[in-house]
Amino acid sequence: KQEVTQIPAALSVPEGENLVLNCSFTDSAIYNLQWFRQDPGKGLTSLLLIQSSQREQTSGRLNASLDKSSGRSTLYIAASQPGDSATYLCAAHSGGSNYKLTFGKGTLLTVNP
Amino acid sequence: GAGVSQTPSNKVTEKGKYVELRCDPISGHTALYWYRQSLGQGPEFLIYFQGTGAADDSGLPNDRFFAVRPEGSVSTLKIQRTERGDSAVYLCASAPQAGEGETQYFGPGTRLLVL
Numbered sequence: 001k002q003e004v005t006q007i008p009a010a011l012s013v014p015e016g017e018n019l020v021l022n023c024s025f026t027d028s029a030i031y032n033l034q035w036f037r038q039d040p041g042k043g044l045t046s047l048l049l050i051q052s053s054q055r056e057q058t059s060g061r062l063n064a065s066l067d068k069s070s071g072r073s074t075l076y077i078a079a080s081q082p083g084d085s086a087t088y089l090c091a092a093h094s095g096g097s098n099y100k101l102t103f104g105k106g107t108l109l110t111v112n113p
Numbered sequence: 114g115a116g117v118s119q120t121p122s123n124k125v126t127e128k129g130k131y132v133e134l135r136c137d138p139i140s141g142h143t144a145l146y147w148y149r150q151s152l153g154q155g156p157e158f159l160i161y162f163q164g165t166g167a168a169d170d171s172g173l174p175n176d177r178f179f180a181v182r183p184e185g186s187v188s189t190l191k192i193q194r195t196e197r198g199d200s201a202v203y204l205c206a207s208a209p210q211a212g213e214g215e216t217q218y219f220g221p222g223t224r225l226l227v228l
Binding site: 004034036041042043044045046049089091099100101102103104105106 | 144153155157169208215217218220222
């Protein structure tokens with residue numbers, strides 16, 4: 001059974017800092033890994049999807065990497081801004097034909113002005 | 114274009130009552146997923162539809178939970194004899210199809226509170 005762990009559970013940084021969020025998964029036989037952002041009381045917004053054959057994906061100030069062999073993914077946020085404050089969730093696409101997502105508990109990020 | 118929509122946005126009910134939660138996926142998306150998110154937790158998979166059929170309902174916690182998608186578009190999650198432990202945010206997601214490179218697009222969720 002796939003298990004996804006995210007550390008730290010919470011992170012507070014001053015504006016402008018670069019930061020890294022960590023995600024680990026127990027079953028390396030994933031199809032892809034997806035990073036989401038969740039604002040309080042809102043749904044999930046997809047940030048980046050890394051397919052199993054890829055090592056990283058970039059979108060603006062965000063860069064996500066994937067190392068299947070070690071069961072790890074990282075989300076790098078450059079030059080953080082107060083608007084980046086949210087909960088960040090990583091999710092692994094399981095094998096099989098349904099491609100359901102297995103989520104971690106998330107990292108609550110606060111960027112202080 | 115329109116994203117995934119869910120109604121109602123909030124639902125308060127009493128223990129023992131029946132509730133229905135609705136999901137309107139993105140037009141043309143054949144894959145539809147339901148997840149449940151409890152406070153402080155990540156979403157947990159409940160059920161997956163490919164077209165009209167429930168291809169995987171292994172995440173439904175018990176037989177009080179049931180979901181349908183009769184025409185392959187709108188889906189309804191039904192909960193009978195609600196319990197306080199059912200209180201959570203119920204999230205719906207859709208994708209063009211189930212596949213390795215397919216992003217799942219989530220709706221805003223329905224916040225269910227069982228008193």
